[in-house]
Amino acid sequence: MNVFRHSSLPAALAIACVLVAGCHGSSKVPPPLPQIALPAGTALKPWKAGDANQAFPSSSTQYGGKVWVTLANLNSFAPAGPGLLVSLVPSVGVQAVIDLGGADEHQCQNPGSVRADSNLLYVGCAGPFAGAGGQGVAEVDPSGAGSVKRFFATPAGVIPGPVAIAGNTIWVGDVGGTNVLPIDRGTGVAKSAVHLDCADNAYISAMLANGSDLYVLCAASDGYLFRLDASTGALKQPRVLVGAQPIAIALTGDSRLAIVNSTSGTLSLVTPGTGSLTVAQDVLKFEKSSDLEDVKSLDQFIYVMSANTQNLIKVDLSKSPPAIVDAVNVNPTSATNSNPSRVEILDDNDALVADAGLGVMVGAQFGKKAP
């Protein structure tokens, strides 16, 4: 019974899961630990001995009953060690640490996205931003202690960020521009990048593969959603405006797309149709929040992470308009430099949040009274 689900699960799977007791929260998973320490110090394998690297958990997904978290492994916000992938059980703690750096420890640097597909995990490695090296996609075999199966170096001109898997294609979004790069999963060969006409100073912030569609978020003050053919990359229809700095996308239980806009602090809902995308822009304004970082979906709820208030916010989409029904603070002790960013929903009331600033995973439980 898979109690861990990700918003990118196809709707059909989500519906099927609802039919199984336990998938919708009636049988609760063990609650997550209040806090899970991530590797630190020498466990981060700093390139320079003595460096105090930061783990900087930057992305997560769920697979095989575990939460998988990429560690960017930075020092002063520059890569300072190999990219790492951690597996953990929320109620237990860290299970394994997979070194993505290869033989020279520089193969994958600054990993920022992880996705599961076909019993494999795919990690996008952004590299040092300023300079070459360490950029590509790592294909990870999660079985056993986990290992890097293959590494697909990406060509210059694309800084790998978000990753989406569609059939035999690994799609890589560019966080330095507005390109999406297809990589043949069989051969590992990168094809020609698809350039998206977005906006000045824009970048690809998130992608979601769903059936034959590849949805791409282009982040800018005027942020757009693109719908591409997941096989060819062909643009299926004109872009649609979704908000300011759209940052994350999730497939909802009723097959809509939930998009959170980071700087405007809003939720937009997109209803895909045949040849159309109907946008309900800024359908919910998080007037007391900002810095929205992530959105995940489970049943009729979506869960939005605000780094500004450090709250995980639960929104009921069955209400019209969508309504905030709960929120939980993930930094009640006001620890300095907290920067909660990514969230994994374990069941209706439990979640695990990656705090990039503190370098920890935080268990969040709705319905508990604040201290």
Place this chain on the structure above:
Amino acid sequence: MQVSRALGGRSVSACSLLPRGVRGRLVASLVFACAASSTAAFASADAGVAEADAGTPAAEFEAVAVDIVETPLLGSGRAPAAQATIVETSRYGGEVRSVAQLLATSPGVSIHTLGGPGQAATVSLRGATADESLVLLDGIPLAGPGGGAIDLSTIPAGLLDRAVVSRGVLGAQLGSGALGGVIELLPRGPNKDGPHGGAEASAGSFGTVQLAADVSSPLGASGGLVGAAQLERTGGAFDYQRQLTPELAGAPYYDEVRANDDARRAAALLRWSTQLSGGIEASALAQASAGIRGLPGPIGGFTPHARAEDASWVAGGRLQGSIGEGVWTARAWARGSWLQLRGLQLLAGDCLPGDPGCPTTANRSLASRAEGELRLPVGDRQWVSALISAGGEGVSGAGVGLRRRALASLALADDVRFFQGRLSVHPAVRLDQVGDATGLSPGIAVLGRPFDEHAALGPLELRSGLGWSFRAPSLAELYLDQGSITPNPGLRPERAWSLDAGLAWRTERVTLSLGAFWSSYRDLILYEQNPPARIKAFNIGAARIAGLEARAVLTLPHGLLAEASYSYLEAINRRASQTEGGQTLPYRPPHRLFLRGAYRGDRFEGYSELDAISSMPRNQFGTAYLPARAILSAGAGVRAVGPLWIDLEARNLLDDRTQQDLFQYPLPGFSLAAIARARL
């Protein structure tokens, strides 16, 4: 500003203006932009130190129409027909007020603070940013260590005699940067008619203590000297309330105490003037300020180890004499400032000083300028003045290295009267060279008193102005390469023009004024994301800002005084953006109201006032707002013995501890202060 940042495919928080992930940098850059300045100037040798009295005519609260005079004019005097308000510090004797709080009594002013006493405060005029409003001390433009806006908290109010708030695009009169207007701070001046002096001490909530003293004395046969000093400190540990889950309606508030919010400051002023042989008047001024304070950070982004130290100075001198029927003036000044930050990582936020990756950073700025001005009569109704000025400015330190640029200006102004002086016209044009940026600023103002002064409508006054000017990018905007900031040496100047008109009614006991303005800004410098993972300044902003400003001052019998200021602002973003275009600019309250009633007698005094602002957007998308707020304050005092007054003041009487200012910085609730002062 609007940014976002991507690190390896995930975006790291972007608060309403800057990414949360770089909050430390936000704090730093605000401090860097605002901090340590100094004040000083010379000139205006006739500015006396005067204790307030109940009989001060109401007309002195507004800039009175300036008749054409032969003396070369400085600072706000160069814009005689601008909409202006005079704020006399002596009016607020018996009250603990910062410069920011003094300025907030004027219409057209918005103050933005980063917390309570001693913390950074900047001023905005007519909806312009702090960078787009000049702050002068007797004509010297002040700036922070990055060349940007001055932090008003670094200028103790105890050194000042008054402030003149002149509103409108005044680049033709005052040069680059005067887009929202000009605030001139006039320091205490020497007294030539005998020794005078005063002292004030106050102690109040949060461990706040201030000591100020000034002394003025004649010097020689025709000279005068004044010295003033102020010491202040605050513990800063005020109570406030926060919600852990503000997204939920009715979420409970929790009591908190502000930490790392202490501040200490010392400042001194020395000013001298004398008459030299040949009718030449000489004056000089030196001023210095130094402080240290904690940088507490916003709610949820606390920085308990972040500290800032600053120091600044200004020195200047002036000579003035006559040539034929004209008057010449030569001036020179220099200013410097220094800012050091500790315990602050520019990307991550708080850090422990001494730890690896937790450096101490420092920035400095230096500027100097010399100028000569000649003012000549043309006939008996016209004066023409010409000004030439040259100098330079530079910054050095973390992220900018050493950057310098030259400054030069040429200006012409004409003041001409018609119809027996009932109409005066003030055209002016100024050419400024600021490094690589060249800007021409034309302007004209018209001032009319259409009726004979003895007629029923004699007190009516009409004025109108039109100005067009620019703001050169600051050296920090051009070259700062720090943390996630990418420099942009290709930045162009911001440009703006404005039109305003107003009328006033002035009698000895009543001043009523009403004005309207319309302004347009383009090429505004905004920070935008610069993928991957950085932000960069671009000339991408545009705005239309219009508004109304009203003020009433009534001098009532029995020592009572009532005043009111109201500002309406419509600040519309005209950026070519579907999400921002047409939205109200953030942090510009559409409505602002200041009401004050005061009594000043021979034995007793007291006041009460209300400072209220309406709800305003806190982002540029119109999706989040700060709530309206009102601060009610009152004070009362008694002349205990001789010239000694004892006052008690209470601020924020409603004890609202939930108020916040920029970037979720909490503001203090109820506070008390006891003040003792005497003036001889």
